[in-house]
Amino acid sequence: MSDATVLIVEDDATLREALCDTLELSGYGVVSAVDGKSALKVLESKPVSLVISDVQMKPMDGHQLLAHIRSRFPTVPVLMMTAFGNIEKAVTAMRNGAADYLAKPFEPALLIEKVKTCIKQTQPVDEQVIAEDIRTRELLNLAGRVARSQATVSIGGESGTGKEVFARYIHRQSLCSDGPFVAINCAAIPDNMLEAMLFGYEKGAFTGAYSAAPGKFEQAQNGTLLLDEVSEMSLPLQAKLLRVLQEREVERLGGRKVIPLNVRILATTNRNLREEVAAGRFREDLFYRLNVFPLHLAPLRERPRDILPLARFLLHRICHSQQIAEPVLSEKAEQRLMEHSWPGNVRELDNVMQRALILCDGTEITPDALCFEMDLATSPQPAPAPVAAPAKENRGRLSEDLRSMEERMIIDALREDRGSRKEVAERLGISQRTLRYKIARLREAGVAIPG
Numbered sequence: 001m002s003d004a005t006v007l008i009v010e011d012d013a014t015l016r017e018a019l020c021d022t023l024e025l026s027g028y029g030v031v032s033a034v035d036g037k038s039a040l041k042v043l044e045s046k047p048v049s050l051v052i053s054d055v056q057m058k059p060m061d062g063h064q065l066l067a068h069i070r071s072r073f074p075t076v077p078v079l080m081m082t083a084f085g086n087i088e089k090a091v092t093a094m095r096n097g098a099a100d101y102l103a104k105p106f107e108p109a110l111l112i113e114k115v116k117t118c119i120k121q122t123q124p125v126d127e128q129v130i131a132e133d134i135r136t137r138e139l140l141n142l143a144g145r146v147a148r149s150q151a152t153v154s155i156g157g158e159s160g161t162g163k164e165v166f167a168r169y170i171h172r173q174s175l176c177s178d179g180p181f182v183a184i185n186c187a188a189i190p191d192n193m194l195e196a197m198l199f200g201y202e203k204g205a206f207t208g209a210y211s212a213a214p215g216k217f218e219q220a221q222n223g224t225l226l227l228d229e230v231s232e233m234s235l236p237l238q239a240k241l242l243r244v245l246q247e248r249e250v251e252r253l254g255g256r257k258v259i260p261l262n263v264r265i266l267a268t269t270n271r272n273l274r275e276e277v278a279a280g281r282f283r284e285d286l287f288y289r290l291n292v293f294p295l296h297l298a299p300l301r302e303r304p305r306d307i308l309p310l311a312r313f314l315l316h317r318i319c320h321s322q323q324i325a326e327p328v329l330s331e332k333a334e335q336r337l338m339e340h341s342w343p344g345n346v347r348e349l350d351n352v353m354q355r356a357l358i359l360c361d362g363t364e365i366t367p368d369a370l371c372f373e374m375d376l377a378t379s380p381q382p383a384p385a386p387v388a389a390p391a392k393e394n395r396g397r398l399s400e401d402l403r404s405m406e407e408r409m410i411i412d413a414l415r416e417d418r419g420s421r422k423e424v425a426e427r428l429g430i431s432q433r434t435l436r437y438k439i440a441r442l443r444e445a446g447v448a449i450p451g
């Protein structure tokens, strides 16, 4: 018995019943719909693992239904059934994102085999990469191709654009995907600790090194090491990193043994590395080592066709992890999401969706439930009134969540702009005075302010 549910969309009642019976007998949960419109209703109301749809249907044909599913339910695979001999339709469907196709008539055994494969191939929710906009699709395609080489890849782009998502994707598509994926955030760790964490250390190498420990390079052996925010590394440490990358071997701190490395290196940065080199903050030779294959993720506002599929995906991911029913986005809410400029990119969209889930009535997200970060930064209290009362246990948490989100945004922005108050205020869309006031409140509360 499988816990997967298959949705069958077929207007021919006899065939529909035969398909349902075959799948039910094989242990699948089955729901059916007579046309595209009712299929979308089913998808809105319950989680579905796979859709099997006829191509020739009216008024919405299978291709149109596929387009709706790709944009509104991007995580659900679609298996298309085409008339025998109509291979062009099958090719078009595959190009438009169908997982596979079946040419009618087909044997029940073939149906079961294809269903099994499609469901097995469905990626876990945390491995999915949404790429609906042509710019993102092209980049993903490029990432897939470069993944199979051993080239060092640097991934640039504003904060929250999905650089780590792409790095993980490259690892999964690479020849070392069976090996470990190890990430280290170079910005979050003080320099002397970062060195020990990267290269490892022997017992007694420094005060507090009570036992030997392998570094991230060793941990990533035969896999991938992601150097997140690599531009934040100090110049002396950059020199040490360069040596390891050149020699392809590492020595632990306080150790003598040379450990040969077989590690694929990926690096991300939200700064312009060329500018960092020009300003003398980043070594030119290390820049060329890391920049063998540069990929650049555009800000979300420059790939608008990603916004709604990402919003639906993020909603699905949050609801899935919290095991709650998934509300739909109203048309007006979708419009509002499209109008926003997303300075915090996909991470901001994720935050907006998390807040919307707290504020909405549980079935539909309307514009009132969309609380953007600029609203948080400009108003001392959460601005919008909930459409309906949020669940009781969430009421007290709401203002607390919003306040800590605001604090985090201010601190992140200060860190990113290296403490420049003017740029931070501009970026957050608040006056310098308001920013000064908020920083003073944070200091009073004992929060360390960067810069």
Ligand SMILES: Nc1ncnc2c1ncn2[C@@H]1O[C@H](COP(=O)(O)OP(=O)(O)OP(=O)(O)O)[C@@H](O)[C@H]1O
Pocket: 128, 129, 130, 131, 157, 158, 159, 160, 161, 162, 163, 164, 165, 166, 268, 270, 313, 346, 347, 350
């Ligand atoms: N294309 C995408 N598909 C699915 N989820 C995405 C995508 N892009 C970003 N996300 C989600 O957005 C959030 C931010 O992404 P990520 O951490 O990869 O960004 P980043 O560019 O590495 O950010 P930073 O520079 O701040 O480290 C994560 O929750 C991630 O899962």
